[in-house]
Amino acid sequence: MTLRIGTRRSALATTQTGHVADALRAAGHDVEIVEITTEGDVTSAPLSLLGGTGVFASALRHALRDGRVDVAVHSLKDLPTAPEQGLTIAAIPPRVDPRDSLVARDGLTLGELPEGSVVGTGSPRRRAQLAALGLGLDFRDIRGNVGRRLDMVGREVDAVVLAAAGLTRLGMTDVVTEHLDPIQMLPAPGQGALAVECREDDEATIAALAPLDDPDTRAAVTAERALLARLEAGCAAPVGALAEVVDDVDGAVISMRAVVASFDGEHDLRRSLTGPAHEADRIGRELAEIFLADGAGDIADVGPTTPSSTDHPTSSTESAQ
Known part of the structure; x- marks a missing residue:
């Protein structure tokens, strides 16, 4: 049986899919990569106006359902948090560096950027956390693939912020002038992780994908997405949120940090929680309850009720890394 893997056509998406395909081939499976064009790839409109990262x-999920492909590879932060009927995330491979990275003109670090420097980012999360640092930065809303954003540096903007994972997978870490510490900049939930999805009734494909799953990564991103x-x-x-699985005397535990901020960076809440790794979903939801009790809804567009199937992750404008 040949496993047909669907992917977006961007360099990053095809590279990520290639890693999954290589792992499957190494396990003895025949693999075919099928390129799928998505709505987000053919428009320059802000993604928030198109319905988020969905x-x-x-398009990849439609291809799964209609049988054009057997597997879809997503950046996990691109997926809505609600379960998708008929599909399952069969594997979450080991996470790559979840941090954000600064790429600035003249090799400058964040602290070296002069007041008034323009930072390009389409992410409200990144913009809010950078603004909260009080460095006097200005911001420009940008879109485009990794190459397009890098080309802007020194021409249209003084710096851009990209996911370290994307640059790592593309072999482009040499352009990074600073990896941003999560103390300053918490990443998007699920950043750095891949989701390998298939039909929930396709037992053979589920079995083929199972060895690719990394339990620690799955636990961490489960907490973040919860x-x-x-x-x-x-x-x-x-x-922003980042959960990490660490060893403790009583077994594996999740240590989780998160932030909810106002768009202008004037207000933010930062909270953390630790608990058993096997209770990842509960830990994420419990930390959310702490945020809600402490007034997160007063500073950001967050709500107090259980999400519906149309909800999308907050990282919708970050999809091109």
Whole structure:
């Protein structure tokens, strides 16, 4: 049986899919890569106006449902938090560096950028956290693939912020002038992780994908996405989260940090929570309850009720890394 893997056509998407394909081939499977064009790939409109990151996932999911492909590879932060009927995330491979990275003109670090420097980012989360640092930066809303954003540096903007994982997978870490510490900049929930999806009734494909799953990564991103789902964070809500699995005397535990901020960076809440790794979903939701109790809804577009199937992750404008 040949496993047909669907992917977006961008360099990053095809590279990510290539890693999954290589792992499957190494396990003895025949693999064919099928390129799928998504709505988000053929428009320059802000993604928040198109319905969030679902515009990148929906075409791949349609291809899964109609049998054109057997597997779809997504950047996990591109997926809505609500379960997708008939599909399952069969594998979440080991996470790559979840941090954000600064690429600035003249090799400058964040602290070296002069007041008034223009930072290009389409992410409300990144913009809010950078503004909160009080460095006097200006911001420009940008879109485009990784190459397009890098070309802007020194020409249209002084710096851009991209996911370290994307640059790592593309072999472009040499352009990074600073990896941003999560103390300053918490990443998008799920950043750095891939989701390998298939039909939930396709037992043979599920079995083939199972060895690719990394339990620690799955636990960490489960906690992050549970927080996001409980907050019902809209596509423009600046929410960041990072969970890590660490060993403790009583077994594996999740240590999780998160932030909810106002768009202008004037207000933010930062909270953390630790608990058993096997209770990842509960930990994420419990941390969300702490945010809601502490007034997160007063500073950002987050809601107090259980999300519906139309909700999308807060990282909707970050899909091109």
